[in-house]
Amino acid sequence: MGARRxxxxxxxxxxxxxxxxxxxxxxGSVEAPDADFAEAWAREQYGRRGExxxxxxxxxxxxxxxxxxxxxxxxxxxxxxxxxxxxxxKEARERAGAAGDR
Amino acid sequence: MNExxxxxxxDDELIVGWRDSEWTGIAPMLEEDVAFSSIxxxxxxxxRAVYSLLSEDPDALAFDRTPEEYRSAPLVELRLLxxxxxxxxxxxxxxxxxIRLTALKDDPDPAVAxxxxxxxxxxxxxxxxxxxxxxxxxxxPRFQTAVEELWPYALGVLPAEAxxxxxxxxxxxxxxxxxxxxxxxxxxxLWEEMTMVRRSAPAGAQW
Numbered sequence: 197m198g199a200r201r202x203x204x205x206x207x208x209x210x211x212x213x214x215x216x217x218x219x220x221x222x223x224g225s226v227e228a229p230d231a232d233f234a235e236a237w238a239r240e241q242y243g244r245r246g247e248x249x250x251x252x253x254x255x256x257x258x259x260x261x262x263x264x265x266x267x268x269x270x271x272x273x274x275x276x277x278x279x280x281x282x283x284x285x286k287e288a289r290e291r292a293g294a295a296g297d298r
Numbered sequence: 299m300n301e302x303x304x305x306x307x308x309d310d311e312l313i314v315g316w317r318d319s320e321w322t323g324i325a326p327m328l329e330e331d332v333a334f335s336s337i338x339x340x341x342x343x344x345x346r347a348v349y350s351l352l353s354e355d356p357d358a359l360a361f362d363r364t365p366e367e368y369r370s371a372p373l374v375e376l377r378l379l380x381x382x383x384x385x386x387x388x389x390x391x392x393x394x395x396x397i398r399l400t401a402l403k404d405d406p407d408p409a410v411a412x413x414x415x416x417x418x419x420x421x422x423x424x425x426x427x428x429x430x431x432x433x434x435x436x437x438x439p440r441f442q443t444a445v446e447e448l449w450p451y452a453l454g455v456l457p458a459e460a461x462x463x464x465x466x467x468x469x470x471x472x473x474x475x476x477x478x479x480x481x482x483x484x485x486x487x488l489w490e491e492m493t494m495v496r497r498s499a500p501a502g503a504q505w
Contacts, residue, residue: 226329232430237329239423240336 205229207256210238212248220252231255299405301352303457305359306369306478307398308348310455312360313485314374314391315341316492318384326381337388337424344417351413361496365481365489372476373451375485385431386444390452390468392428395421397456397463451476 205228211220223242228234234253242248318338325331349356373391378384399421402414435441445468452468453461453475465472 227327228329229434232426232433233329236427236430237333240333241329244332244336 205233208234208238208253209256209259210242211252211254212242213250214248216249220250223248223251225256226253299402299407299410302369304348304352304410306371307402308345308352308359309368309370310374310391310395311341311348312345313368313370313488314387315339315343315345316488317374317377318388320377321384333427337427340420340424344420347413347417351409357496361493365486368481368485368489369478370481370485371451371455371478372480372482373448373455375482375488376448376451377484377488380440380444382435382438382440383444383448385428385435386441386448387452389428389432390445390448391455392421392425393467394452394455394464396425397460397467401460446470450474454478 207225207227208231209225210223212223213220226234226237226241228237231253238251238253242251315338318334318341321331322335322338323331325334345360346356349359353359373387376383376387378387396418399414399418403411403418405411405414449468449470450473453464453472454477456464458475461472461475
């Protein structure tokens, strides 16, 4: 795990929303001694140019990292890349085309 | 509110913005550097808005007067070289400015009252910033000393009749104020720097 506490305090990950209704996306982080400082500093760094309508501040410690999945038996049918849809699509189009001709 | 009083507010905002912007690039933390610089810029923006209310040519009002003609309070003129004093001034100034703006929002002139409301919405964030620093530093002896040193100057930001609330909010006893009208020695060198580009520009230069 990376450093969670910097020279002057905690690290907060900042997520910003560009327009109402849009998802929050990770913007970066701020290092601050507490949540109030983090808010003030994040407002400036991620909002002063009107680039955000809202921010989420999350202490890095609150984030649970999940990054590996065991896939020992190659269950590729579970994955989005499991099937090649390209060939099937081509086939289906040909069928549909042939049906249209009839 | 009379023009001289409004000019005093505009001059305070211009000078405090200028002074605070001296920390750009050298504030104690990078994040604070960005925040502090942004607040300084906002203050200069407020000065511009008030000058525009008083004159067709806000730049002329901001930069073409002699140092003696400024109406700024001595508090904002001081060149403060340490962070404790800088934050102490920021906090004292914001408390005084809030008292002043609250009164100004009830000004009989709707243009003045409207502008005061607009400025106050931005100042709300400045106050949050100043309070957060105050909460953190108020027990620190260096900060307390700075507040005490600047206290007579802070009183001078407000007219005598408005000082009671400042006394109450800051929690110090009222002392003799360093009044507006007489400038500190710090203003003239600041004025030199602040007006240098404008004074050296050829007549008719467009910005």
